[in-house]
Each structure stands twice: as structure tokens, then as C-alpha cells.
Amino acid sequence: MADTLLESQPDLMLDIDKSEQGDVRTEEMLVNMGPQHPATHGVLRVVLRTDGELVLEAVPHIGYLHRCAEKIGENLQPYQYIPYTDRMDYLAGMNNNQAFAIAIERLAGIEVPERAKYIRVIFAELNRIASHLVALGTYGLDMGAFTPFLYMFREREMILDLFESTCGARLTYSYINVGGVHDDFPDRFLDVLEEFLDYFEPKIEEYNQLLSYNHIFVKRTANVGVISPDDAVRWALTGPVLRGSGINWDLRKSTPYEIYDRFDFDIPIGLPGGSERIPRSVVVGDCWNRYFVRLVEMEQSCRIIRQAMKQIPEGKILANKLKNLKLPNDEVYVEIENPRGQLGFYIRGDGSAIPSRVKARGPSFCNISVLNHIGKGCLLADIPAIVGSIDIVMGECDR
Amino acid sequence: MEPSTLQVIAVLKQAFPDVDFAPAPLMHRGDATGGVEQIYLRVAADKLSAVTRFLHDDERCDYAQLCDLTCVDYLEFPKARNRFAVVYSLLSLTRNHRIWIKCFVNDPDPEVPSVTHIWKGAEWMEREVWDMFGVRFTGHPDPRRILTWEDFKAHPLRKDYPLRGRGEREDYPVLTRDSR
Numbered sequence: 331m332a333d334t335l336l337e338s339q340p341d342l343m344l345d346i347d348k349s350e351q352g353d354v355r356t357e358e359m360l361v362n363m364g365p366q367h368p369a370t371h372g373v374l375r376v377v378l379r380t381d382g383e384l385v386l387e388a389v390p391h392i393g394y395l396h397r398c399a400e401k402i403g404e405n406l407q408p409y410q411y412i413p414y415t416d417r418m419d420y421l422a423g424m425n426n427n428q429a430f431a432i433a434i435e436r437l438a439g440i441e442v443p444e445r446a447k448y449i450r451v452i453f454a455e456l457n458r459i460a461s462h463l464v465a466l467g468t469y470g471l472d473m474g475a476f477t478p479f480l481y482m483f484r485e486r487e488m489i490l491d492l493f494e495s496t497c498g499a500r501l502t503y504s505y506i507n508v509g510g511v512h513d514d515f516p517d518r519f520l521d522v523l524e525e526f527l528d529y530f531e532p533k534i535e536e537y538n539q540l541l542s543y544n545h546i547f548v549k550r551t552a553n554v555g556v557i558s559p560d561d562a563v564r565w566a567l568t569g570p571v572l573r574g575s576g577i578n579w580d581l582r583k584s585t586p587y588e589i590y591d592r593f594d595f596d597i598p599i600g601l602p603g604g605s606e607r608i609p610r611s612v613v614v615g616d617c618w619n620r621y622f623v624r625l626v627e628m629e630q631s632c633r634i635i636r637q638a639m640k641q642i643p644e645g646k647i648l649a650n651k652l653k654n655l656k657l658p659n660d661e662v663y664v665e666i667e668n669p670r671g672q673l674g675f676y677i678r679g680d681g682s683a684i685p686s687r688v689k690a691r692g693p694s695f696c697n698i699s700v701l702n703h704i705g706k707g708c709l710l711a712d713i714p715a716i717v718g719s720i721d722i723v724m725g726e727c728d729r
Numbered sequence: 730m731e732p733s734t735l736q737v738i739a740v741l742k743q744a745f746p747d748v749d750f751a752p753a754p755l756m757h758r759g760d761a762t763g764g765v766e767q768i769y770l771r772v773a774a775d776k777l778s779a780v781t782r783f784l785h786d787d788e789r790c791d792y793a794q795l796c797d798l799t800c801v802d803y804l805e806f807p808k809a810r811n812r813f814a815v816v817y818s819l820l821s822l823t824r825n826h827r828i829w830i831k832c833f834v835n836d837p838d839p840e841v842p843s844v845t846h847i848w849k850g851a852e853w854m855e856r857e858v859w860d861m862f863g864v865r866f867t868g869h870p871d872p873r874r875i876l877t878w879e880d881f882k883a884h885p886l887r888k889d890y891p892l893r894g895r896g897e898r899e900d901y902p903v904l905t906r907d908s909r
Binding site: 398561565662687696699700 | 767851852885
């Protein structure tokens with residue numbers, strides 16, 4: 331739709347008979363959206379060049395939340411840096427802790443105890459659900475649906491309670507540490523977790539009925555902000571944005587880190603419309619597909635958690651010999667599947683306890699870079715729909 | 730080295746007989762914790778465009794995605810011969826294979842050719858490296874700073890950029906209870 335609108339624009343202008351229509355101005359206007367705007371999900375600023383309702387250019391400006399996270403990492407020991415990773419993608423703190431911890435473990439050759447690996451997977455997947463609940467809920471809110479937002483935050487609250495019962499924090503956990511995790515589950519935790527999963531899984535169908543197939547929601551999101559599979563790969567998009575374009579790529583399957591090869595789960599990808607469950611108007615790679623991939627991913631995360639709960643062994647939760655950790659004069663690049671996409675850490679050690687280079691490859695950073703490409707030619711009201719469907723967290727975009 | 734990596738190196742050597750890629754693992758010590766082998770190739774700045782284009786286009790390589798583009802400052806490594814390494818992390822989705830490319834550049838005017846015409850996603854990554862390290866990417870369509878502001882002159886991730894003392898706003902008037 332985007333391209334056709336743009337191409338047909340000169341014709342539209344020719345068709346307007348000014349004497350009958352009165353003064354229909356087609357003067358270009360610059361609209362500054364953000365950095366303080368509820369639909370930009372943080373401090374993203376988008377400069378829109380508009381012609382009436384038509385967006386000719388949508389240039390994102392970032393950096394408002396830049397805190398030199400990489401420079402900080404190059405001046406702290408890995409343990410000290412763990413809390414800073416929380417603050418990158420603050421909606422998925424566990425996954426960020428995990429990525430940095432795995433990178434340091436691989437670099438320093440630390441073997442993580444089995445039980446800690448399972449605890450990490452359970453919490454990483456729970457955090458994925460919590461993060462997707464925020465993404466979907468606020469997306470509904472952007473599209474004018476208030477109720478699903480409240481429902482989803484209710485369920486997210488239960489996940490945060492589970493986190494709180496184990497590590498004491500609700501948002502910035504610093505729980506997954508180099509060599510393992512810093513606390514074991516409290517008593518009866520797995521029972522409570524199972525109760526939660528039994529409660530949560532039927533809720534996904536409820537979200538479907540409330541939001542996914544809602545006529546207005548589909549009208550706002552289907553065929554909007556279409557990213558072709560080729561473009562998705564070329565623009566370094568990852569995570570649900572890549573999978574929404576129909577590309578079956580998930581690091582948990584393609585290069586399983588930790589113990590993801592022990593679980594049976596599917597990778598949801600975006601599908602064209604016309605089937606029984608999917609609205610007929612949907613093409614691959616539009617906003618609705620990206621939304622729906624996240625929704626189905628929550629089901630799969632529940633599946634992984636259930637399997638991990640069955641397999642989890644007893645034992646230690648933290649590796650030995652972690653004191654006076656020295657990083658060898660080597661480098662490592664570790665990528666894991668964050669709720670938003672591939673979160674990579676590139677670490678260069680120099681023989682001392684402090685890494686010489688810490689690079690965080692944030693998925694939001696790469697994903698939002700495509701905005702101008704797909705935003706061209708769409709309507710002004712579609713910009714919040716596109717930004718919301720990409721699901722960015724500025725903390726990790728700006729680092 | 731794994732067969733898939735060896736195959737890529739063989740194909741590259743065939744296409745660029747005069748380039749010494751010097752393939753080496755990122756981690757020399759070997760990997761005790763079960764990670765996948767990570768091999769990097771050295772490519773000089775004048776050959777970078779041709780090699781990356783080949784790695785992207787050739788069916789036997791097919792590195793369709795540029796996962797990451799970053800830079801390392803070797804100022805604090807006494808034995809290092811070069812100041813900066815621009816590191817490209819390439820991923821082939823069809824072959825599920827990764828390869829890294831290091832392009833070493835030096836002061837006073839570190840410059841590498843841009844790869845934005847091959848991988849669109851490189852646009853912001855190259856802007857970030859320019860902003861943070863001051864490495865210029867020739868042929869970049871939009872070579873502005875990205876995380877800091879336009880008037881900012883320094884490149885903060887260089888190792889000679891101090892943690893404190895530069896760019897701090899020390900000239901604010903200080904208000905005390907008495908001065909009101």
C-alpha cells in the first residue's frame with residue numbers, strides 16, 4: 331500500500347480541481363514527533379516530512395538516552411557491569427544479564443552448573459513473556475485498545491512477583507551472574523510457577539479474541555509497514571521483526587546457546603492471510619504479523635518453561651573459582667535471542683580483570699534503523715503503528 | 730577449522746589469490762564451554778569493498794546479513810601494530826555460518842570504504858563507529874553522528890578519551906542558600 335500511495339501521489343494532485351475543492355494545500359510540512367511522545371516508547375525522536383496526511387520521510391534521531399554503557403563496561407570488572415546490562419533493555423533484564431554472562435563465561439572458560447543453566451532458561455523465557463506482554467499491551471494502547479493493556483499488565487505483574495520472590499527485584503534484576511545465578515528458587519517456587527502457567531496459557535486465546543482479530547485493530551495494522559523478507563535480512567533486522575517477515579531464524583534453534591537444544595519448541599513466523607485463524611487482509615511482514623509472532627512466541631516460551639521444569643536437576647547454582655577472574659588476551663562474540671532480537675556482546679580481554687572492549691549489539695538499534703525505509707509513503711497515523719510493531723527499548727538502542 | 734569455514738576460505742583464496750586473509754580464531758585458547766568456532770579474516774581497506782561484495786554475492790558464501798559492525802582501539806596493547814580494527818560480523822542464514830572480518834586502520838585519518846551499498850543495515854552501525862571512534866567510512870550516504878550531538882568534536886570510545894574532565898559542564902553558576 332505504501333508504494334502505491336507514493337506513486338499515485340502526482341496523479342492525486344492532478345485530479346484535484348482547485349476551483350471546486352477550495353484551497354487544498356499540499357505544502358510540505360515538518361512534524362517533529364518526540365522525543366517526548368507517548369507513542370514513541372521512550373525518547374525516540376522522529377522528524378517527519380509530511381504532505382497532508384502522507385509521510386514523505388521519517389528520519390529517526392536517537393541518542394537521547396546515551397549513557398556510554400560501552401565505555402563504562404571497559405572500565406569495570408564483569409561482575410560490576412552486570413547491573414548496567416539490566417539498564418540497557420530494561421524490559422528484559424534477565425536476557426541481557428544472560429547474554430553478558432555467557433560472553434564472559436566463554437571468554438574466561440567458566441563452566442556453569444547444570445541447575446543454573448535451567449534456572450537461567452526458565453527466567454529468560456519468563457522475561458520474554460513479560461517483555462512481550464508489555465510490547466503487545468502498549469501496542470494495543472497505541473492502536474486505541476485500552477482493555478488488553480490492563481489484562482496483559484495483570485499477567486505481567488504475576489511474572490514480576492515470581493522474579494521478586496527469587497531475586498528481590500522487579501525490573502532490574504542483576505540476577506543472572508557470571509558463572510551461574512546468585513540465588514536458588516525459594517520453597518514451592520516450581521509449584522507457583524506451574525500454577526501461573528496453567529493460568530496464563532488460556533489467556534493467550536483471550537488476547538486473540540480481544541485484540542488479534544479485532545476488526546479495528548486489524549484495519550490499523552494489516553498491510554501497514556510491510557517489510558519484505560529481503561529487506562528484513564539486508565537491514566540487519568532480527569527477532570520478531572525478522573520472523574514477522576516470514577524468515578525462520580531464531581538463535582535458540584539455529585545456534586542453540588546454553589541448553590536450548592534440549593527443548594522441543596517451534597519458531598512462529600509471519601504468514602500471509604487467508605487461513606482460518608489469520609485475518610484475510612494480512613500480507614507477510616506487516617505490523618499485524620510482527621504483533622502476532624510475539625503472541626505465539628509466548629505460547630512457545632510456556633512450552634520451554636514446562637519442559638525445563640521437568641528436567642531441572644538439583645545441585646549447585648554458581649561455578650567455583652570465580653574470585654580474581656582474569657580475562658585472557660582474546661576476544662569473543664556471543665549472540666543470544668533477546669525478546670527484541672539478537673543481542674550480541676563482543677568482548678575483548680587484555681589479560682587483566684577489566685575487558686578492553688565491550689560492544690553491545692542491541693536489536694532495537696538495528697531494528698529502528700529501518701523506519702525511514704518503511705515509513706516512506708505511509709499515512710501519519712501509521713507511524714505509531716510501525717514504531718510500536720518494531721517494539722524498541724531506547725535504553726538498549728542508545729546504550 | 731570446520732569444513733564449512735575451510736570451504737569459504739578456499740573459495741575466497743580462489744577469487745582473491747593476491748590477498749593474504751590469515752584466518753585465525755577469535756579465541757586462540759580454544760573453547761572449553763561448547764561454543765561454536767569463530768574465525769576472522771584480515772582484509773586491507775583497499776580490498777574491503779571487493780571482498781565483502783564477493784562474500785555477499787557468491788552463492789557458496791551467501792553472507793546475506795551483517796550482524797554487527799564495531800571497532801576496537803588497540804592503543805593500550807603495547808604489541809599491537811595498528812591502532813584500530815573495524816570488525817565485521819557476517820552471517821549466512823541459508824548456511825547458518827558466521828565469519829568475522831577485521832580491517833586494520835591507523836591514525837591520523839582512519840578510513841575504510843562503506844559497505845552500506847551491500848548491507849543496508851550497516852548505515853547506522855557505521856555512523857555509530859564514526860561517532861564513537863572517528864573512523865571515516867568513505868561513500869557513506871549519511872555520515873552524521875548518531876548518538877552524540879552534531880557539535881560534539883571528540884570520539885568518546887577511543888582509549889585516549891578520559892573518563893572525566895573533558896566536556897563536563899563545569900561553568901554552571903552554583904547556587905547556595907546565601908547567594909539567593
